[in-house]
Amino acid sequence: MQSSPAAPLPSWSVGDVTVHRVDEVPLPPATGEWLLPDARPDVVTAQDWLHPHFADPEGTLHIDSHSFAFVVDGLRVLVDTGIGNGKQRANPAWHDLDTPYLERLTAAGFPPDSVDLVILTHLHADHVGWNTREENGAWVPTFPRARYLTSRAERDFWAGYDMEEARRQMFDDSVVPVERAGLLDLVDVPAEGAEIAPGLRLVPTPGHTPGHVAVELTSRGERALITGDCIHHPVQLAHPAIGACVDIDPGQSEASRRALLRSVAGTDTLLLGTHFAPPTAGRVVAHGDAYRILPVPAA
Numbered sequence: 001m002q003s004s005p006a007a008p009l010p011s012w013s014v015g016d017v018t019v020h021r022v023d024e025v026p027l028p029p030a031t032g033e034w035l036l037p038d039a040r041p042d043v044v045t046a047q048d049w050l051h052p053h054f055a056d057p058e059g060t061l062h063i064d065s066h067s068f069a070f071v072v073d074g075l076r077v078l079v080d081t082g083i084g085n086g087k088q089r090a091n092p093a094w095h096d097l098d099t100p101y102l103e104r105l106t107a108a109g110f111p112p113d114s115v116d117l118v119i120l121t122h123l124h125a126d127h128v129g130w131n132t133r134e135e136n137g138a139w140v141p142t143f144p145r146a147r148y149l150t151s152r153a154e155r156d157f158w159a160g161y162d163m164e165e166a167r168r169q170m171f172d173d174s175v176v177p178v179e180r181a182g183l184l185d186l187v188d189v190p191a192e193g194a195e196i197a198p199g200l201r202l203v204p205t206p207g208h209t210p211g212h213v214a215v216e217l218t219s220r221g222e223r224a225l226i227t228g229d230c231i232h233h234p235v236q237l238a239h240p241a242i243g244a245c246v247d248i249d250p251g252q253s254e255a256s257r258r259a260l261l262r263s264v265a266g267t268d269t270l271l272l273g274t275h276f277a278p279p280t281a282g283r284v285v286a287h288g289d290a291y292r293i294l295p296v297p298a299a
Helices: 030-035 041-045 101-107 125-131 152-159 165-174 176-180 250-264
Strands: 011-014 017-026 064-072 075-079 117-119 132-135 138-141 147-151 184-187 194-197 200-204 213-219 222-226 270-272 281-287 290-295
Touching: 011 213, 011 222, 011 270, 017 101, 017 213, 064 213, 125 132, 125 165, 138 165, 138 176, 147 152, 147 200, 152 184, 165 176, 222 250, 250 281
Parallel strands: 075 117, 117 147, 147 184, 222 270
Antiparallel strands: 011 017, 017 064, 064 075, 132 138, 194 200, 200 213, 213 222, 270 281, 281 290
């Protein structure tokens, strides 16, 4: 069930940092079957811990679209910008949405003009849509005072990619206007990661796309990791080999997912799933020969 714009937004504390989940829209049940085709109902129902939060009793996956917003080192940060309103998309679940996303973001204390930094884990349509909004028939940056950040490897890959029409349209309405406004910054992300500000780091997690990054937050000895699409759904904790149908490099995607899970398993790190249905966050623990998540409810 979607929260109303006036409802308190779900949040988690990471040291002195409060991370808010800004809901856009729950995605339809068919999404999981399309996106993660190897997550068959029998595979899902065998993991009873996925029910009721992350899957229904028949094995249908619950998948959401949302962003995360927080303040770190004085910077007001938004991680990924969802699907966006009024965008013409080939995927019916993303086409011509009309959601109160900006009202929710404002309710969390992040009106668009106040955002300093937008981090894009990668340049897919459901992660860049609110980069822009329509004004007088033109797409303009939604966050005019912000720097938009993505990895250099990500932008360079798509610059040389032979795009189909739907992807070209997405770049034209959600990426190119930000570039033309001079607001897009490209970051080199080495294997050890790239520090953006004290307590804020980009972690390379390539595979889903070549320049995909996860986002690490640290404060007062506590740590959180925002997955982006390195992990789409908690069933991939139990079966890290399950990949997305749109992974550019499935083998690299699996390797990145396994490395990320190894790095957080058995620690106090809070894993925040960019597409995880509520409760969205949790601690990763060993489970059989793989992992599961212990949910941490939002405040």
